[in-house]
Amino acid sequence: MIELKSIRKAYQTGSQSLTVLKGIDCTIEEGELVAIMGSSGSGKSTLLNVLGLLDDFDEGSYVLNGQNMDGLSEKAAARYRSDFLGFVFQSFNLISYKTALENVALPLYYQGVPRKERQARALSFLTKVGLADWAEHLPNQMSGGQKQRVAIARALIANPSVILADEPTGALDSVTSDEVMALLKEINSEGITIVVVTHENEIANQCDRIIRLKDGRIEGANA
Amino acid sequence: MMDRDTWLEIFHTVLSNPLRTGLTGLSIALGIFILVVMQGLGAGLETGVKQTFGDDAANLMEVETGNAQLAFRGRKPNRRVELHNADEQAMRSQMDSVPAWSRLVYRWGSTVRYGNEQGSYGLRGVDPDQREIGQVNVTAGRFVSDRDIDQRRKVAVIGGQVLADLFPRGTKPEQAVGSWIQVRGIQFAVVGTFNQTGSRWENRSVYVPFSTAQKLFSNSDVVSRVAIGTGEASIDDTRETTTSLTGWLKDRLVVHPDDAEGVWVDNRNEQAEMYRQIFSGIRLFVWFVGMMTLLAGAMGVANIMAIVVRERTKEIGVRKALGATSGSIVAQIVQEAVFLMLISGCIGLLAGTWLLQGIAPFVEHDFFSNPRVDFRSALLALGVLIFVGVISAIGPAMRAVSIRPVEALRDE
Numbered sequence: 001m002i003e004l005k006s007i008r009k010a011y012q013t014g015s016q017s018l019t020v021l022k023g024i025d026c027t028i029e030e031g032e033l034v035a036i037m038g039s040s041g042s043g044k045s046t047l048l049n050v051l052g053l054l055d056d057f058d059e060g061s062y063v064l065n066g067q068n069m070d071g072l073s074e075k076a077a078a079r080y081r082s083d084f085l086g087f088v089f090q091s092f093n094l095i096s097y098k099t100a101l102e103n104v105a106l107p108l109y110y111q112g113v114p115r116k117e118r119q120a121r122a123l124s125f126l127t128k129v130g131l132a133d134w135a136e137h138l139p140n141q142m143s144g145g146q147k148q149r150v151a152i153a154r155a156l157i158a159n160p161s162v163i164l165a166d167e168p169t170g171a172l173d174s175v176t177s178d179e180v181m182a183l184l185k186e187i188n189s190e191g192i193t194i195v196v197v198t199h200e201n202e203i204a205n206q207c208d209r210i211i212r213l214k215d216g217r218i219e220g221a222n223a
Numbered sequence: 224m225m226d227r228d229t230w231l232e233i234f235h236t237v238l239s240n241p242l243r244t245g246l247t248g249l250s251i252a253l254g255i256f257i258l259v260v261m262q263g264l265g266a267g268l269e270t271g272v273k274q275t276f277g278d279d280a281a282n283l284m285e286v287e288t289g290n291a292q293l294a295f296r297g298r299k300p301n302r303r304v305e306l307h308n309a310d311e312q313a314m315r316s317q318m319d320s321v322p323a324w325s326r327l328v329y330r331w332g333s334t335v336r337y338g339n340e341q342g343s344y345g346l347r348g349v350d351p352d353q354r355e356i357g358q359v360n361v362t363a364g365r366f367v368s369d370r371d372i373d374q375r376r377k378v379a380v381i382g383g384q385v386l387a388d389l390f391p392r393g394t395k396p397e398q399a400v401g402s403w404i405q406v407r408g409i410q411f412a413v414v415g416t417f418n419q420t421g422s423r424w425e426n427r428s429v430y431v432p433f434s435t436a437q438k439l440f441s442n443s444d445v446v447s448r449v450a451i452g453t454g455e456a457s458i459d460d461t462r463e464t465t466t467s468l469t470g471w472l473k474d475r476l477v478v479h480p481d482d483a484e485g486v487w488v489d490n491r492n493e494q495a496e497m498y499r500q501i502f503s504g505i506r507l508f509v510w511f512v513g514m515m516t517l518l519a520g521a522m523g524v525a526n527i528m529a530i531v532v533r534e535r536t537k538e539i540g541v542r543k544a545l546g547a548t549s550g551s552i553v554a555q556i557v558q559e560a561v562f563l564m565l566i567s568g569c570i571g572l573l574a575g576t577w578l579l580q581g582i583a584p585f586v587e588h589d590f591f592s593n594p595r596v597d598f599r600s601a602l603l604a605l606g607v608l609i610f611v612g613v614i615s616a617i618g619p620a621m622r623a624v625s626i627r628p629v630e631a632l633r634d635e
Contacts, residue, residue, distance in 0.1 A: 054544060054628040075548060082546030093541040097235045102228070109228055110546035158546070 001162060001193045002028040002051065007060035009046055020046045021057070022216035028195065030161075033188040035204035036197045038213035045166070047213065048197050052085055052164045053077040065161050082111060086155030090167035092147040094139040100126060100150045101135040107158040125153040129183060145176030152183055162193045169203055181206050229558065236531055236559050247527045248567035251520035255568045255604055258513025259575030259596050265505045267586070267594030272498065274592055281495035282456070283323075283356050284465060284488050286314070286449040291478050291485030304476050304485045308437075308444040317471060318464075323352040323452025326433045330440050335381075335429055336405040337389040344385055345428040346406060348436020356450045359430070363396030364415030371432040378435075379404060379411040383418035384426040406431065409439060453492060461492045513604075517611060521564075525615035528560050532619045536626055543628040553620040560616030561609055568608040572601060 009021040020043045028034050038044040049055035050062065053069060054077075062069040065084055072080065086107075094103045105122035113121075126132050129149040139147055148168060155163050165184065169177035181203060188194045196207060204210050212219040237244050288304040311326060326349070333346035353359065354366040361380070371378055386399055396416040404411055406429060419425040437444065453461050465488045470480070478485030532539070539552060579594050586594065 052544070078543065078546055078548050081544065087544050089541075093537065095538055095541070097239075098231070102231075106542070107545045110542075110548070110551065115227065154545070 001030040001032070001065060002026075002195075003061075003063040004051075005061045007047075007050060007057050007062065009043075009050060009055070009057045020216055021050070023060070024216075024218060026211060026218060028193060030193055031188070031191050032209060033185065033194045033207045034196070035207035035210045036195060036213060037199060037201075037204050037210055039199070042213040043216040044197050044213050048164055048166055048195070051162075051195060052087060053081050082107065082158060084161045086158060086160035086163040088148070088151050088155050088163060088165040088168045090170040092139070092144075092151045092171075094147055094150060094154075096139055099136050099138055100131060100142070103139070103150055104153045104157055107154065111158065121157060122153070125157050126150070128156070129153045143176070144172050145179055148172060148176075148180050149183060152180070152187070156187065156192075160192065162195065163187065165194065165196045167198055168196060169198070169200065174202075177203065229555070232555055233559050233562050237563060243527060243530075244563065247520070247523040248563060248570070250523045251517070251564055251567040251608070252571035252574070254513065254516035254520040255571030255608070256575045256578075257516050258509070258604060259572055259601070260578060261509040261513060262506075262600050263575065263579040263594040263596050265502075265509050266597065267583075267591050268505070269502050271588060271590045271592040272502075281491055282453045282461075283491050284451045284453060284461060284468070285491065286451070286468070286472065286486070286488050287447075288476070288486045289484045291482050293479035293482045293485075295479035295482070296477050298477055304478060306446045306449070306472075306476070306486070308446060310472075310475060311446045311449060313475065314449070314468075314472065318451075318468070321451050322454030323355045323450075325350040325353040325356050325450045326446045327353070327448040327450060328433060328436050328441055328445070329447050330407070330436070333407050333429070333440075334405075335385060335389065337402065340389040341405075342385070342388050344382070345424070346436065346440065347428055347430050348433040348440070349430055350433050352452065353430065353450065356452050357425075358419075359417045360419060362416050362418045364400035364413070366415055366417075367430055367432050372434045375435045375438055376432060377409065377411045377439075378414040378432065379406060380415040380417055380430040381413055382426040382428045383416065385429060386416055407440060456492075458492050458496055461490055465490045465493075514607070517607065520567075521611040521615040524560050524563055524612065525618055527563075528556060528616050528619035529622070531559070532556065532623045535623075539623050539626050540628045543626070549624040552623050556620040556623055557613055557616040560619075561612035564608045564612035564615075565605070568605065572596075572604065576601075 004024050004026050007021050007024040008019065010017045010019040012018075024043075024047060036044050036047060046055065050057050053064075053072065056072070064080065067080075069077075069080065094100075095106070098106070101119060101122050104125055105118040108118040108121065123132065123135060126135055129152055131146060131149055131153070134142060134146060134150075139150070142150070148171075152163075152168075155165075163184075168184070169180055172180060177200075184194055184196070185206065196203065198204055286306065288306050291298070291302050291304050292300055294300045315321075315324065328348040330346040330348075332343045334341055335344050335346075347353075349357075349367060350372060351367050351369055354361065359366060359380075362383070364380070366380055367378070370376070381399065381404070383396075386394065386396065389404070390399055390402075396418075399413050399416055402413050404413055411431065417426075417430075437446075453464070456464070469486070469488045472478070472486045472488070473480055473482070476486050539547075542552065576596050579596060583594055
């Protein structure tokens with residue numbers, strides 16, 4: 001599903017060049033639930049951005065779903081994101097003035113799906129995450145766990161092959177964290193590949209595999 | 224893609240900070256309001272001036288005499304200069320062919336009577352060419368003819384107001400033709416009627432043959448005025464003719480070359496040109512001021528859009544992560560700006576139109592009439608608004624597009 005070969009990425013800060021990823025090789029199979037761990041500055045966020053086609057890379061190759069992602073235009077990246085990827089963020093990133101239903105339906109809006117169908121599908125995904133009764137609520141009327149479940153429904157609605165979750169439980173208490181992880185595992189069991197970036201061992205231990213990053217390299221040969 | 228979601232976005236932006244939106248909208252509305260009102264007042268001034276002066280053709284020159292101020296060749300200062308029939312004939316024969324020529328003799332305040340009704344009107348003895356020179360709109364019968372001049376016929380062509388005043392209510396112009404009226408106590412046959420739409424006092428006149436008027440009412444062979452049509456001649460040609468004709472007249476009538484009041488030639492071509500330039504200047508000024516006001520408003524909109532983009536950096540990043548293309552982000556921001564511009568612009572347009580319509584009945588004056596917004600200007604103003612709205616949104620939209628989705632993922 002995901003194949004990274006010698007990915008290098010450097011940021012230019014003034015006259016200095018800071019190499020964040022120093023040759024990442026890893027393969028994530030279809031249907032895997034993988035955790036990426038590492039201290040801050042280890043390059044895990046950058047790696048997630050590269051995986052999510054939100055940032056480009058300098059060297060190496062990235063094959064997603066059998067297609068080469070090297071040197072994509074912004075427009076092509078937007079299309080692949082929309083077709084293959086779903087995102088879950090630490091701070092949920094729901095749009096505050098849209099209801100739960102409209103938030104979930106938003107990716108379909110950008111795919112040009114008609115409104116009726118968008119809403120029907122959004123409602124079925126809200127039902128799946130157990131929030132059908134909250135469809136017409138605004139995000140600020142919901143708890144953190146509920147918001148994250150809305151965000152997961154939003155990530156699922158475009159039928160992605162891979163879900164990328166950046167610290168999905170970072171803003172939640174332990175009980176809700178477990179609920180969200182249980183939901184992610186359930187989704188994973190339906191065959192969707194999930195990559196979770198986290199610094200919590202408890203979360204990482206629930207995954208099939210852990211990729212540990214240190215100083216821009218993958219630690220150990222666990223991969 | 225103007226579906227419900229698009230509208231929701233727009234309303235959210237516009238309503239999220241009502242005071243800010245209101246003030247920005249107000250500056251746009253005020254800009255359009257000022258533009259519309261000034262444009263309407265300018266149009267009113269133009270209409271008024273045209274109604275008062277513009278009933279005669281612009282392509283003519285008029286020869287008039289007055290009191291010579293300077294002593295010259297043994298003549299005393301402050302003497303009356305007159306143009307006699309002989310002078311007029313000499314003048315005509317020394318000129319090249321002219322498209323139209325009419326002698327005039329005036330008698331203001333002439334009593335005209337029909338049956339038991341009478342009133343005081345302007346009497347004008349004219350030649351047949353006056354019809355073309357004065358752009359007289361004959362509504363029934365005919366105008367003064369060459370034969371009338373030759374035979375000094377006692378015939379009259381009466382104005383619409385004379386007809387309405389003296390004849391029984393509802394008399395049609397055709398019915399008045401053939402009737403007899405008394406002009407200064409002398410019987411005249413009405414052979415025609417005319418109606419000048421643009422003029423206030425022209426319709427209160429009676430035209431009679433020049434020869435008849437001079438003989439019956441003038442007791443001399445003095446010509447009050449000569450109107451010369453200039454046809455298609457260029458403005459430079461008419462200036463040249465004016466200069467040479469003035470020189471010739473001063474020499475013949477013994478008026479000092481520097482004397483401005485003994486005899487003069489009024490070149491209406493030049494006056495018309497001057498009016499045209501004044502009014503095009505006014506129009507230009509009005510648009511300039513309006514555009515500048517609009518520009519100030521547009522900067523307000525650009526500013527508000529820049530703030531909106533800054534406030535929504537994160538949201539725009541999330542949208543991009545969810546599959547929004549640059550095009551859809553730009554479209555959204557441009558739509559928001561254009562919407563704000565159009566709504567407030569329409570409010571300004573309506574307020575301006577309403578004000579002009581409200582004051583129109585109270586401001587009728589010789590030089591001011593019917594202030595209004597013409598449809599073309601309104602459309603143009605709206606077009607300008609849309610254009611300015613798009614322009615003012617481009618900068619902020621470009622900024623929004625340059626936001627990298629990475630920024631949405633940062634959680635500090």
